[in-house]
Every structure is written in C-alpha cells, then in structure tokens.
Amino acid sequence: xxxxFGVVGGVALLSISLLTSLVLISAAxxxxxxxxxxxxxxxxxNCLGLLGFVVLLVINVRQLLGxxxxxxxxxxxxxxxxxxxxxxxxxxxxxxxxxxxxxxTRGVDxxxxxxxxxxxxxxxxxxxxxxxxRMRELLSKTEEFAEELARGSESGAILNLDALRNPGSTIVAxxxxxxxxxxxxxxxxxxxEELTVAxxxxxxxxxxxxxxxxxxxxxxxxxxxxxxxxxxxxxxxPLGDSGFYxxxxxxxLDTNLGSEQRILHALYPxxxxxNSLAESVEHxxxxxxxxxxxxxxxxxSFIMTLTLVLxxxxxxxxxxxxxxxxxxxxxxxxxxxGTLAIAEGNYTTTLPVTSTDEIGxxxxxxxxxxxRIAGARAEIEAQNxxxxxxxxxxxxxxxxxxxxFRITTLxxxxxxxxxxxxxxxxxATLDEMCxxxxxxxxxVEGISALLAGNSTRWQREVQIFNRGGRRILMxxxxxxxxxxxxxxxxxxxxxxxTALAKGQRDAAWSEVARRLAHEIKNPLTPIQxxxxxxxxxxxxxxxxxxxxxxxxxxxxxxxxxxxxxSMVNTFADYARPPVINQEPVDLNALLAGVVDLYxxxxxxxxxxxxxxxxxxxxxxxxxxxxxxxxxxxKNALExxxxxxxxxxxxxxxxxxxxxxxxxxxRLADCGEGIKAEMIGSTFEPYVTNKxxxxxxxxxxxxxxxxxxxxxxxxxxxxxxxxxxxxxLPLQNIAHGGHPDIDRKAS
Amino acid sequence: xxxxxxxxxxxxxxxxxxHGTAQxxxxxxxxxxxxxxxxxxxxxxxxxxxxxxxxxxxxxxGVPLRFSFDFQVSRSRQLMWDQQILALRRSYRLxxxxxxxxxxxxxxxxxxxxVLTSIExxxxxxxxxxxxxxxxxxxxxxxxxxxxRLQAKLDIEALPAPLxxxxxxxxxxxxxxxxHSWLIAR
Numbered sequence: 001x002x003x004x005f006g007v008v009g010g011v012a013l014l015s016i017s018l019l020t021s022l023v024l025i026s027a028a029x030x031x032x033x034x035x036x037x038x039x040x041x042x043x044x045x046n047c048l049g050l051l052g053f054v055v056l057l058v059i060n061v062r063q064l065l066g067x068x069x070x071x072x073x074x075x076x077x078x079x080x081x082x083x084x085x086x087x088x089x090x091x092x093x094x095x096x097x098x099x100x101x102x103x104x105t106r107g108v109d110x111x112x113x114x115x116x117x118x119x120x121x122x123x124x125x126x127x128x129x130x131x132x133x134r135m136r137e138l139l140s141k142t143e144e145f146a147e148e149l150a151r152g153s154e155s156g157a158i159l160n161l162d163a164l165r166n167p168g169s170t171i172v173a174x175x176x177x178x179x180x181x182x183x184x185x186x187x188x189x190x191x192x193e194e195l196t197v198a199x200x201x202x203x204x205x206x207x208x209x210x211x212x213x214x215x216x217x218x219x220x221x222x223x224x225x226x227x228x229x230x231x232x233x234x235x236x237x238p239l240g241d242s243g244f245y246x247x248x249x250x251x252x253l254d255t256n257l258g259s260e261q262r263i264l265h266a267l268y269p270x271x272x273x274x275n276s277l278a279e280s281v282e283h284x285x286x287x288x289x290x291x292x293x294x295x296x297x298x299x300x301s302f303i304m305t306l307t308l309v310l311x312x313x314x315x316x317x318x319x320x321x322x323x324x325x326x327x328x329x330x331x332x333x334x335x336x337x338g339t340l341a342i343a344e345g346n347y348t349t350t351l352p353v354t355s356t357d358e359i360g361x362x363x364x365x366x367x368x369x370x371x372r373i374a375g376a377r378a379e380i381e382a383q384n385x386x387x388x389x390x391x392x393x394x395x396x397x398x399x400x401x402x403x404x405f406r407i408t409t410l411x412x413x414x415x416x417x418x419x420x421x422x423x424x425x426x427x428a429t430l431d432e433m434c435x436x437x438x439x440x441x442x443x444v445e446g447i448s449a450l451l452a453g454n455s456t457r458w459q460r461e462v463q464i465f466n467r468g469g470r471r472i473l474m475x476x477x478x479x480x481x482x483x484x485x486x487x488x489x490x491x492x493x494x495x496x497x498t499a500l501a502k503g504q505r506d507a508a509w510s511e512v513a514r515r516l517a518h519e520i521k522n523p524l525t526p527i528q529x530x531x532x533x534x535x536x537x538x539x540x541x542x543x544x545x546x547x548x549x550x551x552x553x554x555x556x557x558x559x560x561x562x563x564x565x566s567m568v569n570t571f572a573d574y575a576r577p578p579v580i581n582q583e584p585v586d587l588n589a590l591l592a593g594v595v596d597l598y599x600x601x602x603x604x605x606x607x608x609x610x611x612x613x614x615x616x617x618x619x620x621x622x623x624x625x626x627x628x629x630x631x632x633x634k635n636a637l638e639x640x641x642x643x644x645x646x647x648x649x650x651x652x653x654x655x656x657x658x659x660x661x662x663x664x665x666r667l668a669d670c671g672e673g674i675k676a677e678m679i680g681s682t683f684e685p686y687v688t689n690k691x692x693x694x695x696x697x698x699x700x701x702x703x704x705x706x707x708x709x710x711x712x713x714x715x716x717x718x719x720x721x722x723x724x725x726x727x728l729p730l731q732n733i734a735h736g737g738h739p740d741i742d743r744k745a746s
Numbered sequence: 747x748x749x750x751x752x753x754x755x756x757x758x759x760x761x762x763x764x765h766g767t768a769q770x771x772x773x774x775x776x777x778x779x780x781x782x783x784x785x786x787x788x789x790x791x792x793x794x795x796x797x798x799x800x801x802x803x804x805x806x807x808g809v810p811l812r813f814s815f816d817f818q819v820s821r822s823r824q825l826m827w828d829q830q831i832l833a834l835r836r837s838y839r840l841x842x843x844x845x846x847x848x849x850x851x852x853x854x855x856x857x858x859x860x861v862l863t864s865i866e867x868x869x870x871x872x873x874x875x876x877x878x879x880x881x882x883x884x885x886x887x888x889x890x891x892x893x894x895r896l897q898a899k900l901d902i903e904a905l906p907a908p909l910x911x912x913x914x915x916x917x918x919x920x921x922x923x924x925x926h927s928w929l930i931a932r
Contacts, residue, residue: 124844124845127845131845220862222867235846236846237846237848237861238846238848238850238859238861239861240857240859281845282843285808285844285845286808287808289807289808289844290807290809290906293804293807293809294906294908294909297906297909298908300911301908304911
C-alpha cells in the first residue's frame with residue numbers, strides 16, 4: 001500500500017513538474033526575457049520527464065503482455081480498460097491538438113502582414129531619407145569648417161591615435177597652439193559634440209569636445225582609406241545610450257605649399273526628438289524583422305511545445321489508464337482468486353474490503369457468502385461425522401451407490417463383513433471391487449440384478465466365501481430418490497446372518513429330527529417288542545409252513561424296525577447340537593485311511609489320490625470328517641452305473657484367494673453327474689435321486705463342513721461325472737504355516 | 747493536414763539535426779600573447795571568426811549574436827589533474843543596425859561599442875582582442891609557469907528562445923574554437 005502511494009506520488013510529482021515546465025517553456029517562447037535563461041533547461045527537463053513516462057509505460061506494457069501471455073486472471077480486463085481509457089483520452093487530445101495547431105500557425109502568421117512589413121520598411125526609408133538630408137547639411141557644414149581651417153596655419157605636436165587606444169602606452173603631453181581656441185569656436189558654431197583634426201594616418205592633431213570623454217573618437221581605418229581616396233565620409237552611428245550620432249570626416253585641403261595633409265573629424269548629435277523617432281523606428285523594425293526571421297522557428301517551437309504537451313498528456317493518460325485499470329481490476333482479481341480458492345475447497349477465504357463503492361459491496365457480499373458456506377460446510381461435516389459415527393457403530397454393513405453404481409459410502413461393519421481389508425473402494429464400481437476382491441463377486445452378482453431392476457425396495461440372501469468361511473448375507477436394498485421421478489442411487493444394508501441362519505436351520509432341523517425321532521422312535525419299540533413277542537409266542541405253536549411265514553414276517557418287522565431305529569438315530573445325530581473335538585489332523589492321511597476301507601470293500605473300484613504332500617495339518621474333528629468322506633465316497637460309488645468299475649479321483653491342495661488361505665478337497669467320480677435342476681438343492685435334507693437312503697447324507701456332510709467354517713458344493717465335471725468340493729479355511733491350520741501357500745502368498 | 751504538416755516540420759527538424767553538416771574550423775585562434783603592464787596581466791589575441799550561413803542570416807535579420815571568450819589559467823601538477831587558478835569570460839555582442847546600416851560590436855563588460863560598415867569588419871573587430879585584463883600580475887606570474895588557454899564560441903544560450911533548440915541540435919550553430927594554450931611565465 002505504501003509503495004503504491006509512493007509510485008502514485010512520484011508520478012503525480014512528475015506530471016506536475018512536466019506540466020509546469022511545459023507552461024514555463026510556453027512562457028519562455030513568448031517572452032524570452034522572463035524564462036529565456038531557463039528555456040534549454042526546461043526543454044531538457046521536459047524531454048527527460050517524457051522519457052521517464054515512456055519508460056514507465058514500456059514497463060507497464062511489458063508487464064501486461066507478460067500477464068496476457070501467461071493468461072493471468074485480470075490481464076485481458078486490464079487490457080480492455082487501458083484501451084478504452086487511452087481511446088477516450090487520446091481522441092479528444094488529438095482533436096484538441098489539431099485545432100490548436102491550426103490556431104497556432106494561423107495566429108503566428110497573423111502577426112505578420114505584408115502591409116505592416118511594407119509600412120515598417122517605408123518608415124525606415126523615410127527615416128533614412130530624413131536623416132540623409134540632415135547628414136548632407138552636416139557634411140557641407142563640416143566641409144566649410146575644413147575650408148576655414150585650411151585657410152588658417154597650423155602647428156603643434158602630434159598625438160598618436162594608437163597610443164590613445166592603448167591604455168598601456170604613455171600619452172605624450174601636447175602643446176596646443178592658439179588654433180585650439182579656433183577649433184573650440186568652430187565646434188560651438190557647428191553644434192558638434194566633438195571636433196577633431198587628425199593626420200591622414202589617424203594621428204590626433206587637435207580636438208575639441210563638449211563631453212567628458214578624455215579620449216576623442218578618431219576615424220577608423222575604413223574612413224581613413226575613403227578619405228585618402230579623396231572622398232568625404234559621413235555616416236549615422238548608434239552610440240549606445242547617447243543615441244544616434246552623425247560622424248563626418250573630411251579632408252582639410254590646405255593650400256599652403258609644403259604643409260601636411262589633415263583631416264577634420266566631427267561627431268554631431270541628433271536632436272532629442274529626431275533621436276527618439278529614429279530609435280523608435282529602428283527598434284520597431286529590428287523587432288519585426290527578428291520576429292519575421294524567427295517566424296518558422298517560433299512555429300516549430302510552438303509545435304514542439306504543443307507536441308510535448310500532447311505526448312506528455314498521452315503518456316500521463318496512458319499511465320493513469322494502467323493505474324486505474326489495475327486499481328479497478330484489483331478487487332475483481334481478488335474476487336477471482338477468492339472464487340478459485342473456494343473452488344479448491346478453501347472456504348475460509350476472506351477478501352479485504354478496501355472501498356465502500358459497489359465493488360466494496362460485492363467484496364463484502366463475497367465475504368458473507370464464504371462465511372455462510374464455511375458455516376454450512378462445517379455443519380455438513382459435523383453431520384457427516386455424526387452419520388459416519390452412527391454407521392461405524394452399526395453392526396450392519398451399509399453400502400451406498402450412486403447412479404453409476406459407484407460406491408459412495410461403505411461403513412466399517414460393511415468392510416468387515418465383506419472382508420475387504422485395507423482396500424479403498426470409495427469411488428470404485430462394484431465390478432472394480434470384484435476385480436480386487438474376487439470373493440465378493442457372489443455378493444455383487446447377487447445384488448446387481450436387483451439394483452438394475454425397477455424395484456425400489458428389495459431383499460435377498462447372498463452367500464460369499466471369505467477368510468472366515470462361508471457367510472450368509474441378508475441384503476436389503478433401497479433406491480435413493482431425491483426427486484419424484486428418478487432414482488439417484490441405492491443404499492444396501494446387509495447383515496452377516498450366517499450364525500443366525502445356521503442356528504435357525506439347525507434348530508429347525510433339530511426340531512424336525514427330534515420330533516421324528518420322538519414320534520417314530522416311540523412306537524417302534526412296542527412294534528419291535530410286539531413282533532418279537534408274536535414270534536416267541538406263536539412260532540413254536542404254528543405249523544412249519546405258517547411258522548416259516550411268521551418267522552419271515554416278524555423278522556422283516558424287526559429288521560425294518562431296526563432300520564427305522566437306525567434312521568431315527570441318524571436323525572437324532574443330525575439334530576443333536578454339534579460337539580466338535582477339533583485337533584490337528586493330517587487330511588491326506590485321513591483321506592487315505594477312508595479310501596483304504598473302500599478299496600478293500602470294493603476291490604473293483606479305482607481310487608486315484610492326488611494329495612498335496614505339503615498340506616498343513618488342519619484343526620478338525622477327525623471322526624466327523626471321516627463321516628463326511630464316507631458319505632461322499634459312498635454317494636459317489638452309488639452314483640456309478642451298475643456294471644462298470646467305479647473310478648474316483650481325490651485331490652487335496654492349498655489355495656490362496658481374496659478370501660484367504662484355505663484347503664480344497666475335491667472328490668470327483670465318473671458317474672452320471674447331477675441334474676441341473678438339482679445342483680442348488682442337493683445338500684438339502686431329503687433331496688436325493690436314489691431309491692434308497694435317508695436323504696440326509698449330503699445334508700450331514702454340509703452340516704459338518706459348515707460346523708468347521710467350510711463350504712461344500714457339488715458341480716458337474718467337464719467330462720463325465722460330478723465333483724464334490726470342500727473348502728476349509730486355513731484358520732483351522734493346527735500349527736506352523738504352509739510353506740507353499742506362504743510362498744504363493746508372498 | 748495540419749497535423750501532417752506539423753509532423754513534417756518536426757521530422758524535418760530532426761533530420762536537419764541528424765544530418766546537419768559540421769562546421770569545420772569557423773573560429774580559429776591564430777595568436778594569443780600575454781604581457782604585464784603595471785600590476786596587471788593583459789592578453790592580446792587574434793581570432794579568426796567566420797559565420798555559418800544560418801548565423802549570418804540571423805545577424806542580417808536583426809538577431810544579435812553573443813560571442814564568448816573563455817580564459818582559463820591552470821597549474822600543471824604531477825600525478826594529479828591541473829589546478830585551475832582562474833576562469834574568466836569576456837562576452838561581445840554582434841548586431842546589425844538597420845537604420846544606420848551598420849554592424850555594432852559591443853563589449854558587454856565595458857559597454858564600449860565599435861560601429862562598422864560590414865559584417866567582415868565587425869568580425870575582424872570582434873576577433874581582435876587587445877589588452878584584455880585577466881588578472882593581477884603577482885597572482886599569475888609565479889615561480890612555476892602557468893598554462894593559459896582561450897576558447898572562443900558563439901553563445902547559443904543568448905539566442906532567442908525559439909532559435910535555441912535548433913541551434914543546440916544543428917551543427918551550423920555550433921561555432922566554437924579549439925582551446926588555444928599559451929605559457930604564462932616570468
């Protein structure tokens with residue numbers, strides 16, 4: 001601010017100095033006596049001042065061009081303002097300059113008139129003629145006096161004229177004869193101020209003067225030459241303050257033989273009136289003549305001064321245009337910078353209010369606006385923090401999507417449920433999230449169809465398999481709509497209901513099993529007892545044929561009752577609460593043991609074992625998993641068409657996926673495969689395509705695997721047959737790590 | 747049209763200033779001698795003065811010209827610049843008297859006038875400096891010899907103001923002699 005005032009003050013001072021010196025130049029041109037001595041200095045000062053302004057303008061223009069090139073905000077506005085200001089100031093100045101030049105040249109020319117010129121010349125000629133007449137009278141009078149002097153004798157010492165002119169020389173004392181009195185008389189008679197008799201070489205012989213001058217005026221060499229040629233000299237001479245004098249020099253024609261030649265030199269003053277008139281004419285003529293000579297120079301000087309005034313005015317106006325434009329654009333630039341800052345998110349920006357005009361009002365309004373925005377933003381942030389806190393405290397996962405199915409919000413519980421780890425998914429699409437975490441694809445595929453549908457509220461259960469094993473998610477979606485017509489996003493709230501579902505299912509099946517066991521097992525014992533009693537009581541009493549029949553029938557009843565009891569026990573097993581005794585188990589050994597039993601029982605069957613030797617021990621209940629493998633192998637062998645040797649391939653391997661480390665056990669047969677419509681429900685109780693069996697084999701397999709946090713599925717092979725695939729999370733690893741898996745993971 | 751005319755004038759003026767021919771040796775100092783008379787040191791000088799056409803036209807048109815004669819006396823010193831003892835300027839005015847048809851040379855110090863019939867006589871009179879007192883003898887005649895020097899020039903600052911810018915920039919008005927030195931000794 002201080003430097004700006006300094007610059008403005010300096011420029012104002014420079015402008016005032018420039019204009020003052022221009023005024024003085026103008027005065028000096030018109031009246032050289034007043035400022036004539038300062039003229040050159042003023043001109044130089046002006047040129048330097050103008051140069052200073054030009055330098056200032058060049059600096060300003062360069063700055064502006066630089067700003068335009070770098071596309072600085074406000075540069076174009078400044079350029080426009082400068083162009084407008086300069087156009088507004090320069091055009092009137094040029095018009096004024098043109099008319100001033102016209103008036104000036106016409107004005108100067110009007111001073112000179114041929115008639116005045118002629119009149120002055122005539123006045124001069126008239127004066128000359130009048131003076132000539134007087135001069136001729138004085139010449140004839142002087143010649144008469146010369147004749148008088150010639151008639152008289154003369155003698156006396158010679159006063160050297162050069163000695164008189166030389167102050168360093170000694171004036172020789174003269175002895176004057178009686179003729180000096182005659183010369184005085186002659187001078188008095190003639191009215192001359194000075195009368196001198198000299199030799200033809202200019203040596204003073206005799207002089208008479210009425211003035212106080214000690215040294216008489218002697219004829220100069222030109223006069224002497226003229227006299228030697230026999231011609232008298234007469235001339236009008238201005239002698240300073242004394243006015244005009246008529247100088248006459250004539251030869252004294254001495255008739256005496258042998259006498260030395262002499263000259264008479266006289267100085268006649270003009271009358272006061274004539275002197276006054278002559279000086280007046282002379283002065284007027286000289287002044288007019290000088291002015292006439294200086295006419296073009298005067299015009300040029302005026303034009304130069306006017307041009308200097310024009311250029312100075314343009315320079316000052318242009319600089320003022322730059323200054324004003326910058327001053328006007330400064331608050332606008334501040335506003336632009338403030339707006340930019342707000343666009344970049346700096347809502348605390350405030351601008352200084354430097355004026356009380358409309359711009360100041362605008363700046364004040366801007367400050368108020370930014371204050372309100374900052375307040376509103378703070379409020380929104382507080383609300384967001386509140387909502388985020390609420391969301392983070394929720395046990396349910398909350399996933400918000402925009403119109404393009406990009407994730408806008410996912411709370412902590414959601415991240416944990418989906419097991420996303422540190423993956424940043426905000427802004428990513430659901431597919432992009434799947435690419436990073438493959439295990440969430442079932443979740444995404446499960447909800448995508450519903451998101452794309454027209455339903456504004458939906459609900460679906462989805463299963464994923466993550467590091468924690470199989471998870472059942474209950475998803476509830478709602479379309480977000482901020483206006484009445486279009487949905488502008490979706491929010492999905494999902495809960496991990498694995499434990500709940502499992503509990504419910506277990507409880508339901510347990511209840512079913514318990515009821516079945518209770519309702520069936522209770523009458524079985526009386527039936528069996530009754531059958532055994534019938535046999536015991538009547539077998540011995542009946543005829544052999546009837547006895548055989550009775551024996552067969554009661555045996556069948558007892559046998560079927562046993563079968564039913566066995567089935568009821570199986571149900572009871574299924575229904576009983578899981579009691580798992582986990583311990584480190586070598587899965588490969590367990591599998592090999594089970595397969596050995598079947599090999600011995602089914603020597604025609606072919607079992608191919610592809611067991612990963614470095615598979616870590618897994619913490620499982622070995623007896624229950626033996627049942628799992630029994631059930632699966634048994635199922636596979638039963639699924640084989642009769643008459644062909646069964647063939648099974650059993651594979652174990654460690655895997656790494658986004659869900660974490662796990663072990664996969666694959667049991668593939670070469671049977672008929674699974675019908676497509678049954679694939680989704682084969683593990684449900686009582687779902688079977690066999691004529692025999694309880695329909696609980698695979699359900700128990702699934703129950704046991706899930707009790708261990710694993711997942712089991714059935715899928716058809718690319719070739720003949722189907723595969724049962726068990727995935728067990730390696731959180732069940734008993735001890736140590738899996739070297740291969742670790743290596744793969746790294 | 748007027749603006750164009752003015753521009754042409756200013757351009758002409760600038761061109762004239764740039765391309766004006768230099769006036770070679772129009773003022774020459776032929777001789778300078780010093781002498782002691784009484785207690786004072788006097789200088790006689792013969793200076794050849796010649797006017798350029800512009801200067802002559804100005805005189806003929808009634809513009810008075812002032813010629814300055816600058817005298818300087820200095821002492822030479824070793825390893826240092828010269829010490830200036832005195833500096834003196836004598837000025838003379840040359841003007842034409844239209845009514846008398848004479849040329850008048852006026853000593854601006856003594857106001858003594860010489861009236862001459864031609865400009866050549868006037869210039870001769872102007873260039874004939876006699877018995878110009880430049881200082882006391884005891885101040886100038888010292889143990890060591892002093893250096894005197896003289897320069898004659900047309901005084902542009904004495905010209906009428908409208909003529910001065912042109913005179914400053916046009917070589918035809920730069921009438922100036924070279925410095926002429928003489929020795930001031932016992």
